[in-house]
Structure formats: C-alpha cells, structure tokens
Amino acid sequence: MTNNPTVTLRLAKELSEFTKNPDHQLFLHYDDSNIMNIKAMITGPPDTPYCLGQFEFSLQFPRDYPTTPPKVLALTTNHGRSRFNPNIYAGGKVCLSILGTWRGNAGEQWSSAHGITSILLSIQSLMSDKPYRNEPGHDLEKDNSKLEPYNQKIRHETIRISICDRLEGFLGINQTLNFNGTSDTSTTSASTSTSTSTSSTPSSPPVPTAGGTALATPVGTPSYSGTPTPTTPSLFEPLYASSVTQNDEFSDLSKRLFLAYYDIYLHTVQTESENVKDGTSFYKAPFEYAGNKMDGTFNYASLRQRLENIKKAIDQETVDWIQQSKRWISESTRMSSNLKRQYEQIREYYRENNTGGVEVELVDDNPFVWNFTLIGKPMTNYDGGMFKVEMVFHNTYPDMQPRVKFLTPMYHIHVTEDGVPFYAVAKPDDVRFHIDAISRLVLEDEPSTNPSTHVNLSAARLLFGTKEQRREYNKQARRCASRSTDYFE
Template sequence: MSNAVILRLQKELSEFSKNPDHQLFLHYDDSDIMNIKAMITGPPDTPYCLGQFEFSLQFPQDYPTTPPKVLALTTNHGRSRFNPNIYAGGKVCLSILGTWHGNAGEQWSSAHGITSILLSIQSLMSDKPYRNEPGHDQEKDSSKLEPYNQKIRHETIRISICDRLEGFLGIGQKVLLNGQSPDMSTSSSPAGSPIAKSGSTAFATPVGTPNSSGTPVVSTPTIFEPLYASTVSHKDEFSDLSKRLFLAYYDIYQHNIEVESKKVADGTAFYKAPFEFGGNKMDGTFGYTSLAKRLEVIKAAIERETTEWIAESAEWIKSSSRMSSNLLRQYEQIREYYRENNAGGVEVELVDNNPFVWAFTIIGKPMSNYDGGMFKVQMVFHNTFPDIQPRVKFVTPMYHIHVTTDGVPFYTVERQDDVRYHIQAISSLVLEDEPSTNPSTHVNIQAAKLHFGTKDQRREYNRNARRCASRSIEYFD
C-alpha cells in the first residue's frame, strides 16, 4: 500500500471533516481507509427527498491516478434501479468514475476526490432523473417524467427509509419476490415487534429474526448475499445517524405520503420506463397506506429505545461504568463554565441526578422572537457515547424551522464527544437571528414555508414564535 495514496486519502478525509455537509456522510476504519462507506440523503424537492442512500468506495493502489470503484448499496438487494445512472446491480454510471464515456473534459483526473464524487452522485438525484438517460435528455414529451418520479418517491420511502430502519431496529419484515413488503398493522402488535403478515414469499426469513446467538439477521437473496448481506443490520455504521435523521425528517416523510397518496391509488402498478429492462429496472405497486403505518411503527420503536436507555442507565451507574464517570465529569465542568461565564443564557442540570439524562434551559434572546421564553431541552445518553449520539428533544413548545413539531432539533456539532458543543449547537438555534437557508435542515414544514414566504407569511411566523415563547413559561410555573 503506497504511502502517497494513504497521505492523499488522509488529506481528503481531513478536509471533508472540516467542511461538514448536511447531506453527505462518511464512515471508515483508520486501519483501512482504502475502503470507505458513504451515505447521501436525497436532495429536498426531488423524488429522492431525504432518502438515505449508501455507497461503497474502494480505492485502488494507484489512486488518484485511477478513480475508486463505487457501488450503490441501496438497491433493494439488487432488485431496484433508482436512477438511469444508478443500476439495480450497484453500478454508478459517471464519466469521472470511468463508467460512462461522457463529454470531453468530464473524465476522471487527479483533481477529483471523495467530495467531488459524492456531489456528482448527488447531482444524479435531480427533480427530473428521467432526463439522465441518454437519448431522453432532450425528449420533448414530458408526460413520462412524473410517472417515473412517482415510483422513485414511493421506493425512496419504502426501501431507503422503511426497509432500512426496520433492519436497524429488528422489526420483522418478509421480502417478496418483486421486492414488495407485506402490509403492516399496528393494531395487533406493539411497535417494534415482528408484525409482517403471512403470505407467499420467495425469501421467507423475516428481517430482524434473531439467530442462535440472539442477533437480528437480514434475509437477502443468495445471489446477492456477498454484496448486500451487511448493508442493513442493527450494527450498520450509519445506524445511529439514520435513526436520528429519521426522527428529524419523520414529519416530512409523512407529509410526502399524504401528498402522493392523493395522486395515485394503492395497488396501482409502477410505470415502466423504456430504458428499464431485465433485472435492471424498478417494478412494483404503490402502497402508501402501508408505508404510513410502517413509519409510525419505526418512530415508536426509536422512541422506545430512548426510554430503554433511561431504564438501563440505572445499571450503568450501579456498575460505575466509565461513561457514567465521563458524563458526570463533563456535567460538572459545563455547569461551572456557564455559571462563571454567564454564557448564552443557558442553565444545565441532571434529571434525577442521572448522568445519562441531562436537561438544560435556554433563555430567549432579548429583542428577538423568543424574548422572555424559557425553553427546556432533554438529552438522553447511551453508555457507548459518543459512538451513539444523544437523543435530544425540546420538552417545552418550540416553533422553529430547525425543530420538528414534536420538539426534535436538527443540528450539527463540531465535536461529537463534548456535550458542551451539543448544548451550544442546540442553543444557537434559539439564540441566532436567522435560521439556515439550507432546505435539508428545515424540519418544520409550516414554519419554513412561512419564514421564507411573503411578508405577511413572515409576520405570521414571527407571531407563532412569540406565542411559543409565551407558552414556554407556563411549564416553569
């Protein structure tokens, strides 16, 4: 393994970490940075809206002279083609990867790297992916664009969200021959339990069924097993990130289902594009009623996980775990920091003296929409923090573009192992004058529409925020 290649990759990874993107994520082992996994969330306002798509990047010994081998992993185990340039078998057709001839000047060069590759892949996830297919990019007939988009919207939620999160959580699902999952019902089983209905299946092993060691397993077709067997499991590198993103984007997924279900009836067959053939296609039928229920089950299962952490923390404290001491030490340092510096109008406390459950109060900034408000936030930690990041939620009402209607904030943190950085990042949502314009961070649909709308709509947004500040005080009476 060439030292020059390692140094080049280390430099790229360092630059990537210094300029975090809300939609591009990497995971790698320091002992083997020649193999990297990436996750891209689909751009808002496209059929791929906030879907979670994984890719593997395998770098050659002569990198960057030769591009890496890139493979799409979110393909319904090799059954679904998500884009004219992203094949069911995992191939990603891009000129800079040498998998498509492209035009002059579009080929790979040593100036390209990890970030440019991921951005190029993300650019394929456009609002008109049908146009990516050569020969159809200038086609005058636009009647095929929306039917193609409709099935991608459906499968983005079904495959990249529902199937994926159910795999992480061990929620039972049977995979049918055409890649469709049976309807799920919340009426007879608690959230998170195996509730797939019986039926004729080609691969009858339920996803999440424990094996002899008690570990949930994932059923995959034998022919694709070497390629896809490890792409969805409770130990996946992006499992924790995916759960946190799901909580932030849940309302948006359900909103998209509500909108799309009015356009196409359940049971309607997918449109088949002229460039789809053989195994390289996306077949299936619409079933938004089932998807809405599955999202509800997933959310309940993730929230139950958080509750279980609190219950388990008693044992972590009793055993004097290293993390228990670490969090207690951080709490004492952070509390002293805010007391001495009177920084940011923040007060920190432990809930029931539990170092795994924190609460902090943000005092609204004077002369702002939140002036006079007192906003309480709860953070629940796992014993493996920072590998598993805290679950965060506003306890008091919060009306904000970057906070969901039920209180989950969308934020990024510079140092994931330092709780003070988490508190500062969350507090800045309330204390900063203007929210981010990046649509991937707008997790309150109504708030974003009003804030970036007309003058009258902006005034309505301001009124809602002020009402929120007034209501927050009631929780401290």
C-alpha cells in the same frame, strides 16, 4: 496487499478536509487502519423524488489513486432488484464520466483534481427532480408525460427501501417482503434494537460523523418470503450484504435522521397517496429491462403504518436507555463517570462565561439524563422565552449520540413539531458542543437557508414565503416564547 503510502496520505488529507467542512447530506465511515475502503451515505436532496432518502455507497480506492478513480457501488438497491436512477443500476453500478463508467464529454473525465467530496456531490447530482432525463436519448425528449410517473415510483421506493426497510432492519422490526415485484406486505410487531442491551460493555459500535471512524448498533434483520431472484454481480453481493446486516455503520445516524425527518416522510406519504391509488402498478421506463429495473405496486397505506411503527420503536429505545442507566450508574461504568465529570465542568463553564442564556441540570442526579434550559435572547423572536431541552445518553456515548428533544413546545424551522432539533455538532464527544449547537437555534435569530435542515415544513413555508407569511412566522415564534414560561410554573 499493503497500502500505498502516497495514496494513504492523499486520502487522509481528503478525509481531514471533509471533516472540517461537514455537509448536512453527506456522511462517511472508514476504518483508520484501512482508509482505502470507505462507505458513504447520501441523503436525497429536498424537492426531488429522492427527498431525504438514505442511500449508501461503497468506495474502493486503487493503489494508484488519484491517477485512477475509485470503484463505486450503490448499496441501497433492494437486494440488487431496484434501479433507483438511469445512472444507478440495480446491480450497484454508478454511471459517471468522472468514475470512468460512462464515456461523457471532453473535460468530464476523471482527473487527479477530483476526490471523495466531488465524487459524492456528482452522485448526489444524479438525484435530481427529473432523473428520467439522466438517460441518454431521453435528456432532450420533448414528451414530459413520462417524467412524473417515473418520479412517482422513485418517491415510493425511496420511502419503502431506503427508509422503511433499512430502519426496520436496524430496529429488529419483523417484516415480510414479497419478491413478486416490490410491493409491500404486512409489517408485524416492532421490537427494539439490541442497542438497548443491559450489558455495560458497549454492545453497539459507534455512530459515524462526517469523517468519523465509528461502527453501528447490532440490530435484528427483516425476514423475507417468496423466491428471490438476485441479479447482482458476485463482487457486489458481499458489499451489499455488509450494508444491510445488523452491523450497519450508519445505524445510529439513520435513526437520528429519521426522528428529524419523520414528519417530512409522512407528508410525502400523505401527498402521494392522494395522487396515486394503492395497488397501481409502477410505470416502466423504456430504458428499464430484466435485471435492471424498478417494478412493483404502490402501497402508501402500508408505508404510513411502517413509518409509525419505526417512530414508536425509536422512541421506545430512548425510554429503555433511561431505564438501563440505573444499572450503568450502580456499576459505576466509565461513561457514567465521564458524563458526571462533563456535567460538573459544563455547569461551571456556563456559570462563569454565560450571561444566563443556558442553565444545565441532571435529572434525579442521573448523568445519562440531562435537562438544560435556554433563555431567549433579547430583541429576537424568542425574547423572554424559557425552553427546556432533554438529552438522553447511552452507555456507549459518543459512539451512540444523545437523543435530544425540546420538552417545551418550540416553533422553529430547525425543530420538528414533536420537538426534535436538527443541528450539526463540531465535537460529538463533548456535550457542551451539543448544547451550544442547540442553543444557537434559539439564541440566534437567522435560521439556515439549507432546505435539508428545515424539519418543520409549515414553519419553513412561512419563513421563506411572502412578507405577510414571514410576519406570521415571527408572530408564531413570539407566541411560542411567551407561552414557554407556563411550563415552568
């Protein structure tokens, strides 16, 4: 069936607008040859039980769009076995009035004024701090005693399913899942992703960016034991399968987000393990029933180990990239030449247009490993500081984005304690835009107030706390700057 040109034009316009106004928590993948089928990833809002989880959805647009809404299916549902929300079913159904899957009130139905962004924001709004209230008949219930037990299992399964299960699949980490409930069992050896293949031919499809069209890195998949009892409808099954196979479109993005949010995931595990004992069964909500529920037991000890294994595997990938780059250089791959040319142009650009705030160099003349030094801006917390940053590239860049890390300790709400910066880049294929985006973290003194970008929790608490706490944050940042020069001696 051919696409409707009017619909294609409308979707192209929406996707263009989406790209111009990127959201830190909404991501798209689509193929330019068929934009009627789009996949989206939404990270759960901070301060909710879905905090920074990675949830995928499929959007299939009809030929009469926008007269009729798209068909939307949730893909992150533990193989159709876990209902993450009263309005997000285990079988993938998303109940929203604007999608025509829920009756809603007058004025809440679908209209041609709605579009991709409003759909994703509406889905994200379901991921609230009190999802139990989303169920009709329970929204006005005076008894609050059920809210936290329901939230507790959502928090656990957000980490287990949307983070651990999916990242282990991307990385080829073997795991055994027990389908008698959804409890964790042991996690075995961690192998690295095949994105570290030594082949000079791009072995991994591109990372998605907001509005991007790239694919993802082939990786190993988990092994399962037990007797599964799938309850997903036939239409849902192939779509779900495409979201969890080796070719997941968001693989590289998910890994980079994991590195940024790793400390937060661990913080959640630590906090929740103090509130609920491992081995405790999940609370069962009154609106949950066979085939559309979330059953299981808590096992935070296992989740901690799995998170640590995932972190080690992703870090090892970066090391492998550096090792493999020697062969990419010897073979004079296209990307080797491209990065070398970009380096020469960028170095010249900063020499001519910069007042000394950025200095760029290649490590051992390797175009796949860049170091650049940021000089703190006068009259800011980082005045006089010198901060070295490493960027490691894969031979498939920009399909796979660089792994970036501060080599000099950096105290900043947008930089993890391990040195991973959280930043958005306007042109992912231009290395200078990466450097400029990271530079702004240091050269500009007013961090973003968006909590999804606050990857250093302790720093964020100080910065947005009392006046005394804000002064302590400034003190820590200045101390970081004054000590930074010690690493250049």
